[in-house]
Each structure stands twice: as structure tokens, then as C-alpha cells.
Amino acid sequence: MPRSTHHPLHNLWRTRSYMRPYAALYVWMILAGVVTTALGVALPLIVQRVVDGPVLHGDDRGLFLLGALALALGLVEALLIFIRRWVQANSALRMETSMRDDLYRHLQSLSVSFHDGWQSGQLLSRATTDLAIIRRFLSFGLIFLVLNTATAITVVALLFDLYWPLALVVAASAGPLFWFSQQFTRRYNAAARLMQDQQGDLATVAEESAGGIRLIKAFGRREHMAEKFTRYARDLHDTAVGKALMVSRTWAKFDAVPNVTLAVVLVGGALAVARDRMTVGELVAFVSLQLMLIWPIDALGYIIANAQEAMTAADRFYEVVDTDPAITDRPGAAVLERGDVGGEVRFDNVRFAYPDAPAEVLRGVDLVVRPGETLAIAGVTGAGKSTLVSLVPRLIDADHGRVLLDGRDVRDVTLESLRTVVAVAFEEPILFSMSVRENLTLGRPDATDAEIDEAIDVVQADFVRTLPWGLDTRVGEQGLSLSGGQRQRLALARAVLTRPKVLVLDDPLSALDVHTEALVERALTRVLTGTTAIIVVHRPSTVALADRVAFLSDGVIAGVGTHSELLATNPSYAAVLSAAADDAGELAGEGAR
Structure with a gap:
């Protein structure tokens, strides 16, 4: 199977063409996310006003008003989150459907020699697992990468406004995070590609075993095939466990950085309050804002992992889509009457x-x-x-x-x-796994019942009339519920029914x-x-x-x-x-x- 020669990010960037029909929705999603972030950031600042105002001066009325404002902002934020998540899921699923339709349509245009050279499980995994990975990134990872970046920049700016010495400590924590992400990205891309290829191999073994079950039983090779499947499944398991361990280690590092930073801030903030360089409300707001950075940092590990998997999935998707059909219409090809x-x-x-x-x-x-x-x-x-x-x-x-x-x-x-x-x-x-009638009329959907009966009589396929539901009986995958001679007669009837020249x-x-x-x-x-x-x-x-x-x-x-x-x-x-x-x-x- 061919491998892409492009940078891993190149093919993922190409998927933007599937996002264009939903560009307006993405703009509204980002705007809703920005408003949600603004409301979230506003809450710590309200808390600062509450602590330094009504709480400090015992103003019950002011405390009630600020509490009501905080509640209203929280409700608006919850509503915006619901709307954004719904629109995200809806648009991403529609993009995934468009990509899957294009992939299937392109597979139909490719020559028989192409399909002879590819494992069916590899093609199946590209049409299912890989597209689901891309959809998750486009619907979750990409949006949250933008929103979390905006949140981090906004929060750090507010922290500098509140108390710049401690804000420097928070900003400095970005250094270790960047280094961890660089180390993680290099290793994870190879592991993601290996795992997705192994999923395709495993799907191939399962598909071939199901299709060849008669042969496996006839030769008594059940144990052999079970061992082969177990070997492929074990390889996939080991790769998945190694990948999960890689993510866990990196995630733990991402989690440790803000926690260490928070400890430094609490100690430094307490000293600043004691020396009247900060108010208690400012310290509470500072810590609350810093806590808002924990989710973006925690999510960073997931987003990077998701992005790496999406890049690999896009590579595998375009390996097929970029294959030019070997047999096509020539320019100016005529239509045969x-x-x-x-x-x-x-x-x-x-x-x-x-x-x-x-x-x-x-x-x-x-x-x-x-x-x-x-x-x-x-x-x-x-x-x-x-x-x-x-x-x-x-x-x-x-x-x-x-x-x-x-x-x-x-x-x-x-x-x-x-x-x-x-x-x-x-x-x-x-x-195909459909009714006898659908199989017979595959080349001529408009065939009448009389014409179908005539084709059945020509090839001596009267057996179809004795099936449980006659022509509406499903023949099962690959028609294996029928004998070899019955399948051959139905295939011949299908050809005769088209009344070819x-x-x-x-x-x-x-x-x-x-x-x-x-x-x-x-x-x-x-x-x-x-x-x-x-x-x-x-x-x-x-x-x-x-x-x-x-x-x-x-x-x-x-x-x-x-x-x-x-x-x-x-x-x-x-x-x-x-x-x-x-x-x-x-x-x-x-x-x-």
C-alpha cells in the first residue's frame, strides 16, 4: 500500500474543503465559545468585587445583586455551551458523511487491479475508524484548540493586570509544557499510524475469516485461524497499550505543571496580601483565573493526541482518494445509443x-x-x-x-x-447481501416481473420460487446461503436480464x-x-x-x-x-x- 510523502499536517489541512459548507456555522461556534469564555472569565472578577466589596463591608444587598448577576451569567454560559456542542456535533457528522460518500464513490471508480492490491479490511478501516477520528478532531479538538488558546491568552493577560510578578510565574510554566508537547508529538505520530494500520489488518483477518468460514471448517483450521486472529489482536493491543502509556505519562506531566505553579502562586499570593501588595479579593480572583487554565492544559494532551491521530487518518484517507482511476472516460467520449x-x-x-x-x-x-x-x-x-x-x-x-x-x-x-x-x-x-430480486435487477432496476420470470426460466433457477419469501428472500453475504450452482445460475440470470447487445x-x-x-x-x-x-x-x-x-x-x-x-x-x-x-x-x- 502506498504511503503519503507529504508532511503529516498537509493532508489534515486538505480536509478544510469539507468544512467550507459549514464555515458560517464554525464562525458562530467560535463566537459562542468566545462569549462563553468571556462569561467564564467574568465570574472570578465578580468574585473579586464580592470579596473586596459586600463581604468586606457587610453589604447584604450588594452581595445579593452580585450573586444574582453571577447566576445569570452562569445560565447564559450553560445555554451557549449546549448550542455550541449541538452545532459542533451536527456539522461534524455531516462532514464525516460527505467524506465517506466521496471515499465510497471514488472506490467504485477505481480499477479492479487497485482492489486486487488492497486488503478489504484496510479499506473498511479507512471508511469507518479513520473518518471517525477526523470527525472527532474537527468537531472537538480543533474548536477547543482555538478556544483554549484564546482562554489561556485572555487569562494570562488578566493575571498580569492583577499582579504581574505572579503572572510571570504562570507564563513561565508554558516552557515545560511546550517541551513536553514536542517530545510527545514526535513519538505519538508513529504509534498512531502503526495502530491504525494494525486495525485495518485485524479487520481484514476478521472479514476473510467470515467469508471463508466454510473453507476453514472443511480443512479443520479453526484453531489456526483463531491463533492468527489472536496474534493480530495482541499486536494491536500491545500498540494501543504503549500508546495509552505514552499519553498517560505526558498527561501526568501536563497536569503536574499547573499544580506546581498553583502552589507557588498560593504561597506568593499569601505573602503579597500580607504585605498589602494584593487584596484578598484579588488573590481569590487570581487563583480562580489560574484554575481556569487547568482544563485547557489538561485538554492539551488530548488535543495533541487527537490531532496526531487525525493527521494519520487524513493521510490514510487521501492515500485512497488521491489514487487516480486507471480506467476512465476519455475527453470527448461518446455515449453509446x-x-x-x-x-x-x-x-x-x-x-x-x-x-x-x-x-x-x-x-x-x-x-x-x-x-x-x-x-x-x-x-x-x-x-x-x-x-x-x-x-x-x-x-x-x-x-x-x-x-x-x-x-x-x-x-x-x-x-x-x-x-x-x-x-x-x-x-x-x-x-450481494440483499434479496434475490435486488441481485437479479442490479443491472436493470426497471425490469418487470415477467422479464424476471423469463430470465429465471432460461437459467433453470426455479429454486428461487421455493425460497421462504420467494424473490424477496435475502441470500446472505456473498450468497453463501445458496449452493455454488444456484449462485452461478442467478448471476447468469442477472446478465441475461439486462438484454445486452x-x-x-x-x-x-x-x-x-x-x-x-x-x-x-x-x-x-x-x-x-x-x-x-x-x-x-x-x-x-x-x-x-x-x-x-x-x-x-x-x-x-x-x-x-x-x-x-x-x-x-x-x-x-x-x-x-x-x-x-x-x-x-x-x-x-x-x-x-
Whole structure:
């Protein structure tokens, strides 16, 4: 995974763009905070007047009036605090939602290769934990950093006004605090980054364990996976404990400084009163004001820690957001009109290599699929069949050469319009944790019940009608409540339902039994009439769907023709199909036993 090369503060500063819509609210929050601080500062000064006035002279009426004023100021302060906190939480949660929406939207625009290279848990932690950390800083840490700084400056100024020698002592205490914060910041940033990365790793292990629970149970690896999870959890625990210890030590130092300073002030203030350099009311006000500094100083440790975590979280957020989509619309890309698409697909000297691969997978493929034709792509495992068909809907892009749809480079049309006329069904079916109906209509939300029923009949998926709630039954995460063959049929029905001009099928019948496969093939033959279909095949029975077969070998098309023609003229094709037939026969025999 990439790491940001910017200063940790840089990406946190960039999050201000999400604050702009709420700039007016932030101004009002700060103004409310300033008024609240002013009211808080006013109370010690009122106490000074009470002690040096009514208390000293026994004026009960003056004491009552000053007490009423203090109560009124306290109520106003409480109301302002409520309003500020509510506005803070509301605006920060809306910012977090905006950031999460942008992150998710950007993830959808990134290529399949990006997602192949990232752990799902790392992406999940960025969309949840990291954004929550940023929100806490923007809603609490940032506001209180401003308000506490303003409070400290105001209080120290008043202390100098009351009695400057003791005020110098209070001001001097900022030196140790600054030094402690510098030491803390350097160490805490690395610990925060490590902990947030470990949270992502732990989320990945948990997510993969949940998704692969059948495999774990089948191989009896429950203890192994439990040990792995415990190891990751222990690493996270140790890092969190070390981070907490770091915070505790620094917080204790921050707490000790004002307490030592207070002791010096009390002794020095008592001597000043005894020598008539201060009144008792001034000493009480001085100490009360100094006590107001304890919270800002105590909060300093939390704010610094929160800021460090927020900087790390912003780094991790922008690591994803700054990744440019590898597959995008070209400038001036045209919108494909469904009615204008004939369905001819042409591969023109197509070459492709995966990053860090030792050699090209496709080394100059030239192939034409005629409109309405069903073409099978055959070849040994690893020949590049799935890679070739993935070029049509632009799940990947060719390094060299072109893929043409009706003579137009697929990169010259918008992705959205291309994928409305090209449908794909993968060998490994992907279903979402939602109802059968929602899964089927994913590519065509406006499909009617009659059209859904027709697609279900084509792929022999009648089983959905016997589910507890029929089409409204939720299939569970990844559709694991269904068998492999059931999932594959639903994925195929989803592709058929879109009524595409070009249908790409990547060995879509591999999980079906022989009888069901024959029924689906006959139905597909009827449905594919008028649709250009490219089918990756791994076993001979699927070849029956095709009008022609293209044999892919060593990165190039080594032969094109009917199944019978290739069997007669291409020994390599005959050998591949023969081996596949033997494997299929063995599997059928094992199933019979």
C-alpha cells in the first residue's frame, strides 16, 4: 500500500474543503465559545468585587445583586455551551458523511487491479475508524484548540493586570509544557499510524475469516485461524497499550505543571496580601483565573493526541482518494445509443501484461466476433481467456492495440453507456447481501416481473420460487446461503436480464451438473439469438453453445473455426479439449459414486 510523502499536517489541512459548507456555522461556534469564555472569565472578577466589596463591608444587598448577576451569567454560559456542542456535533457528522460518500464513490471508480492490491479490511478501516477520528478532531479538538488558546491568552493577560510578578510565574510554566508537547508529538505520530494500520489488518483477518468460514471448517483450521486472529489482536493491543502509556505519562506531566505553579502562586499570593501588595479579593480572583487554565492544559494532551491521530487518518484517507482511476472516460467520449449498436467485436493486435508479470499474457491478439454470433474462447488454464474477455467491458484496458465495438474503440465511449450494452457473468458468481430480486435487477432496476420470470426460466433457477419469501428472500453475504450452482445460475440470470447487445460469459456453467447444464444451454441458445456472445469455455460440453471457436495459445489466436474444424486441423486444440473431457468425466464419475 502506498504511503503519503507529504508532511503529516498537509493532508489534515486538505480536509478544510469539507468544512467550507459549514464555515458560517464554525464562525458562530467560535463566537459562542468566545462569549462563553468571556462569561467564564467574568465570574472570578465578580468574585473579586464580592470579596473586596459586600463581604468586606457587610453589604447584604450588594452581595445579593452580585450573586444574582453571577447566576445569570452562569445560565447564559450553560445555554451557549449546549448550542455550541449541538452545532459542533451536527456539522461534524455531516462532514464525516460527505467524506465517506466521496471515499465510497471514488472506490467504485477505481480499477479492479487497485482492489486486487488492497486488503478489504484496510479499506473498511479507512471508511469507518479513520473518518471517525477526523470527525472527532474537527468537531472537538480543533474548536477547543482555538478556544483554549484564546482562554489561556485572555487569562494570562488578566493575571498580569492583577499582579504581574505572579503572572510571570504562570507564563513561565508554558516552557515545560511546550517541551513536553514536542517530545510527545514526535513519538505519538508513529504509534498512531502503526495502530491504525494494525486495525485495518485485524479487520481484514476478521472479514476473510467470515467469508471463508466454510473453507476453514472443511480443512479443520479453526484453531489456526483463531491463533492468527489472536496474534493480530495482541499486536494491536500491545500498540494501543504503549500508546495509552505514552499519553498517560505526558498527561501526568501536563497536569503536574499547573499544580506546581498553583502552589507557588498560593504561597506568593499569601505573602503579597500580607504585605498589602494584593487584596484578598484579588488573590481569590487570581487563583480562580489560574484554575481556569487547568482544563485547557489538561485538554492539551488530548488535543495533541487527537490531532496526531487525525493527521494519520487524513493521510490514510487521501492515500485512497488521491489514487487516480486507471480506467476512465476519455475527453470527448461518446455515449453509446443502445439502438445503434450492432454487436461486432474486434480485437486488433491486442497486447496486455499484468504489473510485475514476467511476460505478456496477450501478445498480439487479432480476432473478429460477428454481430449476433456466439464465439467460444478455448485454451489451456492460464492462456489469458478471462483477460481477453475482460477487455470488452473495460474491466482492464489493453496496453497496446484496440478493442472495437462496431468499429469504434471502446475507450472512445463512456464507461456507463458501454456497460449498459455489454453484460458479464463470471465463473465465480458474485451476489450481494440483499434479496434475490435486488441481485437479479442490479443491472436493470426497471425490469418487470415477467422479464424476471423469463430470465429465471432460461437459467433453470426455479429454486428461487421455493425460497421462504420467494424473490424477496435475502441470500446472505456473498450468497453463501445458496449452493455454488444456484449462485452461478442467478448471476447468469442477472446478465441475461439486462438484454445486452454483447454478452460476455466467463465459464458461467462450471458449477452446474450435466443435466442442468444441458437445459441451460438449450435455453441460452434461444435467448442468445441476435446477441453477440463471447464465452470462455473450459469443458467440451459448453462449446455446443458456440457458432465458432477461437483457440488461444501462447498469447495469440492459434486457430478459429467450428469445433469440428479445429478438432480436425489443430492438434493442440484437440489435446486441450480431450484433457478437459477426461477431467469432466472423472468428476462425473466421482459424483456418481
